[in-house]
Amino acid sequence: MADDLLADFVRADQEKSLGCYGIHVHREGGTPLSHRFRSDDRVNLYSVAKTFTAVAAGMAVAEGRFDLDDHFLDHFPELRGIAADGFERVTLRHLITMTSGSTHKWHANERIDAADLLHEFVAAPLDAEPGARFQYTGSGPYAIGRLLARTTGADVKAYLEPRLFKPLDLHNPAWHTCPLGFPFAESDLFLRTEELSRFAQLLLQEGTWQGRQIIAPAYVRSLPADPVDTSSLSEYGPGFTNGYGLGVWLSGDGTYRMDGAYGQYAIVDPARRATVTVTAHSTDDVALLDAIDTLVLQRL
Known part of the structure; x- marks a missing residue:
């Protein structure tokens, strides 16, 4: 049960139909x-998965598998023949931060x-210089998942299993895959x-x-x-304009x-x-995020 700190948040969820599953x-x-x-x-964490993929990339960097400023096509040279003009300048960092400049949205x-x-x-045209424009899409994180498979021999879920999931006692979480069997990553x-x-908590504890x-x-x-x-x-909403x-x-x-x-x-x-941490099925993400901030975070 919630103690007094969470009482107002619980009440707000009921009164405003915020759709929370748990906090x-x-x-x-x-x-x-x-x-x-x-x-x-x-439950499906949706784009929270992007953070897990970004952390997996950081672990692979620490192992010397690649660097975030590597150009993606350097790891997939066989795709140079179909790559759009300019894609040769796309780095792994651009893919994680969704700034590849590609018109591909998925x-x-x-x-x-x-x-x-x-x-x-890779073949989709670019309409911005890599690094110049943010476009919210799962394409880049998915490509990072494919890179992990290429450079480590394990897809992103299998890669994280001994390195992250097992230490945190996250037993065999489901991660849906594309038709080729690679986790969506995004x-x-x-x-x-x-x-x-x-x-x-792991991120809080560096x-x-x-x-x-x-x-x-x-x-x-970083x-x-x-x-x-x-x-x-x-x-x-204001929660999406700070970078x-x-x-x-x-x-x-x-x-x-x-x-x-x-x-x-x-x-x-x-x-x-x-x-x-909150999981939910909310029809008003802005109201839910505001309730978390004003009724919980600011009272800690």
């Missing part, structure tokens, strides 16, 4: 708080008719609220879990450190968050040494 609050040195609004099932809820989605993405990873909160360094601290710090400009997204880092959205107040459709949030607050 979990981690406070460093304090007792965890949680409240369930419905059964504790694993998300995991959309049917894949191409024989190979990666080929379709979406469709399934976890429970509290399971996702462990990942948020990659350390139970005395073991799982992610390089410098890489965790996730929100150099965001790309997202000021053009004002129609989506996008390596798989995370910046909130403008020192916090950053993983963010998936219908209200899947894992917010990391380094100043308060806390995380807030």
Whole structure:
């Protein structure tokens, strides 16, 4: 049950029909708080999966598999013949931050008719210089998933299994795949609220879990450190205009968050040494995010 800290949030969910499934609050040195609004099932985290893929890329960098400033086609030279003009300048960082400049737009809820989605993405024309424009799409993170498979011999789920999922006791989470069998990477990873909160806590602790360094601290710090400009997204609300880092959205107040459709949030607050994790099926993401901020985060 929620204690007094969560009481107003629980009431707001009921009164405003925010659609929450569960909330979990981690406070460093304090007792965890949680409240369930419905059964504790694993749910689709949607674009929160992008953060897991960005972290997987950081782990591979630490292993010397590649560098984020590598050009993608250097790892897929066989695709140079079909690549759009300018795609040779697209780096792995551009793909993670969704600034490739490609006109290709795809998300995991959309049917894949191409024989190979990666080929379709690489061949799509560019209408902006790589790095110059943010466009929200799953194409780049999906390509990073394919890169992980190419450079490590394991798809993103299999790669994370011993390195991240097992240490956090996230037992065999489902991750939907494309027709070729590669995890979507940008979406469709399934976890429970509290399971996702462990990942948020890991980032708060700069990659350390139970005395073991799982992610390089410098890489965790880099996730929100150099965001790309997202000021053009004002129609989506203030939570989307403060920049996008390596798989995370910046909130403008020192916090950053993983963010998936219908209200899947894992917010990391380094100043308060806390995380807030919510899963939901919300029809008003802006109202839900505002309730988390005003009724929970600001009261910690």
